[in-house]
Amino acid sequence: MKAIVLPLKPKELLLLESLSKRKKLSAEENRYFLNLKKGHEGELLFTDLASKTEGDRLVLNNLLIEHNQTTFQIDCLILTETRIFLYEVKNFEGDFYLEGDKFYKKPRRELNNPLLQLNRTASLLRQLLLSLGLNTPIEANVVFTHPAFTLYQAPLDSPIIFPNQITNHLRMINNQATKLTNKSESIAAKLLQLNKTESPHQRLPSFRYEELQKGIICPACRMLSMVSGRGVCKCESCGHKESVATTVLHQVEEFQLLFPERKLTTREIYKWCGEVLSKKVIWRILSNNFKSVGEYKSRYYK
Ligand SMILES: [Zn+2]
Structure with missing residues (x-):
């Protein structure tokens, strides 16, 4: 078969x-x-x-x-x-x-x-x-x-x-x-x-970065209700749990799908996730999974 x-x-x-x-x-x-x-x-x-x-x-x-x-x-x-x-x-x-x-x-x-x-x-x-x-x-x-x-x-x-x-x-x-x-x-x-x-x-409703609500959408119940705990992210609405890395990588995917023109940086993802995860954690996950370009403040990931 x-x-x-x-x-x-x-x-x-x-x-x-x-x-x-x-x-x-x-x-x-x-x-x-x-x-x-x-x-x-x-x-x-x-x-x-x-x-x-x-x-x-x-x-x-x-x-x-x-x-x-x-x-x-x-x-x-x-x-x-x-x-x-x-x-x-x-x-x-x-x-x-x-x-x-x-x-x-x-x-x-x-x-x-x-x-x-x-x-x-x-x-x-x-x-x-x-x-x-x-x-x-x-x-x-x-x-x-x-x-x-x-x-x-x-x-x-x-x-x-x-x-x-x-x-x-x-x-x-x-x-x-x-x-x-x-x-x-x-x-x-x-x-x-x-x-x-x-x-x-081409066929999407128009949208701007500023008007979109920031935060993390729960993959299980689709509510904007994920928060971070010790090493895991947890949904306050349905209790779904996953590793912080999984959550961050999903957020990166969604962010890049919506805004292919914006550079992937620690700060961008920090803001996108509604500031519920620490910048240090996001930085570590981005460095482990993407190639970094540039130094210090102008650093971004591909
Ligand atoms: Zn949920």
């Missing part, structure tokens, strides 16, 4: 999570954030099931591919020796219906039709594979992951997998899968090579 999975959270989601704790998002920004989060949960659920079941296949998820000046997003791909399964994953909850080419949430709010999105992605993927000299057949499906999802008026032959069909569908793939050769691996490698990480800053 082989499975490659990239369960990374998209950068955009990480950034929005951090911002949502450190400033007040507008109603629209918050809606966007919650939609993104819900969508990601659906993708994780499906990818997790796809990679846990037995059989010879490769699983890739969350790819952003650029080909012929067109960018397209692939939620999940399963590569088997004879076929490529492409999935558009939707974590919609509630009652929906199809009317011709249009997709509505009841009572009548039109949304982008996932079946049309799927067709576009499938066509672009097919063109890409052909340009690489591959004509492996693609089987494309929209998969709905939320247990409380209902779709009315879906034609019988719609390429749709409903929540209660996921397990059987994956079993069918594994029953048919034959041993993987280097071909599938080289397709996967090529796709990963074309996968690009878009700068997520």
Whole structure:
């Protein structure tokens, strides 16, 4: 059994999570954030099931591919020796219906039709594979992951997998899968090579350093409530504990994600953590984990 999975959270989601704790998002920004989060949960659920079941296949998820000046997003791909399964994953909850080419949430709010999105992605993927000299057949499906999802008026032959069909569908793939050769691996490698990480800053709400609340977000309960004790940091809200080094390194990651242009210094991280850790402790952890550049007051880390 082989499975490659990239369960990374998209950068955009990480950034929005951090911002949502450190400033007040507008109603629209918050809606966007919650939609993104819900969508990601659906993708994780499906990818997790796809990679846990037995059989010879490769699983890739969350790819952003650029080909012929067109960018397209692939939620999940399963590569088997004879076929490529492409999935558009939707974590919609509630009652929906199809009317011709249009997709509505009841009572009548039109949304982008996932079946049309799927067709576009499938066509672009097919063109890409052909340009690489591959004509492996693609089987494309929209998969709905939320247990409380209902779709009315879906034609019988719609390429749709409903929540209660996921397990059987994956079993069918594994029953048919034959041993993987280097071909599938080289397709996967090529796709990963074309996968690009878009700068997520473009679509984010605007924010300034000064307006963000400083402090340490607890990785367990997501409250800004971590304080330092003897050699450990502890959450005052849920009791989660971790080593100071782990906490500081997480804070550095978050800080650099939000402010890639700012220099990493002891003072910056001290302020970012809400001044709850000593500068000496932060200095030691930065020196142990990063390369220092410059001397004394102008020292920073890379
Ligand atoms: Zn906590």
